[in-house]
Amino acid sequence: MLINSDNIISSATGIQQGEPLGPLLFAMAIDGVARSIASPSNIWYLDDATLGGSIEAVAADPRRVIPALSLLGLEINSSKSEIINLNYTADDFESAIRDIRLILEDIKITPKEELHILGSPVFPMAIRECLDTKRVILTRMTEKLQLIDAHLALFLLKNSFSLPSFLYTLQSAPCYLEQNFLNEIDITVKRCAELICNVNFDDTGWRQVKLLLRFGGLGLRSAVDLARPAYLSSLSSSHELIDEILGGSSQCFSGSLWISIASPLYYLLHNRVVAPGSTQCPLHLPVPF
Known part of the structure; x- marks a missing residue:
């Protein structure tokens, strides 16, 4: 139960964790704080916020936001927050870090390559590392899938461990630019399918395996084949939201297609800001370079 002064509120009262209205009520509660941000870049996803702007603006917003969030019962966990230097000089960035750490003492510095x-x-480097990690995980799963029934193993490979496990990455980042890494993933899927089915697929056989079941294939989709359409379809479906975030700046939108435009990141990157991250009530504080 919750005790507020003389009032006792049963724990069974109101919205419970995991219920559909939870995120909506949380967003409504912090809406005023989110809209009070003065930084040029101000992007929130529930309790995950990314701020961007000059070091002065980025430092000023947390000073105002942290007390405001405390009144709502929320606090920023500085140890889970991060700051990324996109184009500051080393000396300027050191100065920026000192200012930010006066507010968020344990904030982490994350390299661009790991953003x-x-x-x-x-x-690009983060995309390569991400795809290579997916390949390594898939390789490990190949060894485990050989230990179970072939039908079950093939079902899991097709519907869970291959393309479905990283489709979100293909949709939200321009992975199609990294053909070598996508090729390695396809080769790993092919080897796994060969071990499960106890056959070797030549080029013609592998092309058929990649077809949908209704077309006589096994439905093992190719990362190389789907990376570009997955990204472009995601980009198309989110175009209006992106345009709204960018304030109608279609010129900017068309200028950096390689960036993960399908996510709010694009705005942050286009303005070349530093992006710090957040936690409990996540907060990202960007600094312009």
Whole structure:
């Protein structure tokens, strides 16, 4: 139960964790705080916020936001927050870090090459590392799938461990630019399917295996084949939202197609800001370079 002064509220009262209205009520509660941000880049996803702007603006917003969130019963966990230097000089960035750490003492410095937002890689090096990690995981799963029934193993490979396990990455980042890494993933899927089915697929056989079941294939989709359409379809479906975030700046939109435009990251990157991350009531504080 919750005790507020003389009032006792039963724990069974109101919205419970996991219920559909939970995120909506949370968003409504922090809406005023989110809209009070003065930084040029201000992107929130529930309790995950990314701020971007000059170091002065980025430092000023947390000073105002942290007390406001405390009044709502929320606090920022600085140890889970992060700041990314996109184009500051080393000296300027050191100065920026000192200012930010006066507010968020334990904030982490994340290299651009490791930058992920909402689980999606941003820069080319991060995309390569992400795809290679997916390949390594798939390789390990191949060894385990050989230990179970072939029908079950093939079902799991097709519907869980192959393309479905990283489709979100293909949709939210321009992975189609990294053909070599996608090829390695396809080769790993092919080897796994060969071990499960106890056959060797030549080029013609592998092309048929990649077809849908209704076309006589096994439905093992190719990362190389689907990376571009997956990304472009996601980009198309989110175009209006992106345009709204960018304030109608279609010129900017068309200028950097390689960026993960299908996510709010694009705005952050286009304005070349530093992006720090957040936690309990996540907060990202960007600094312009």
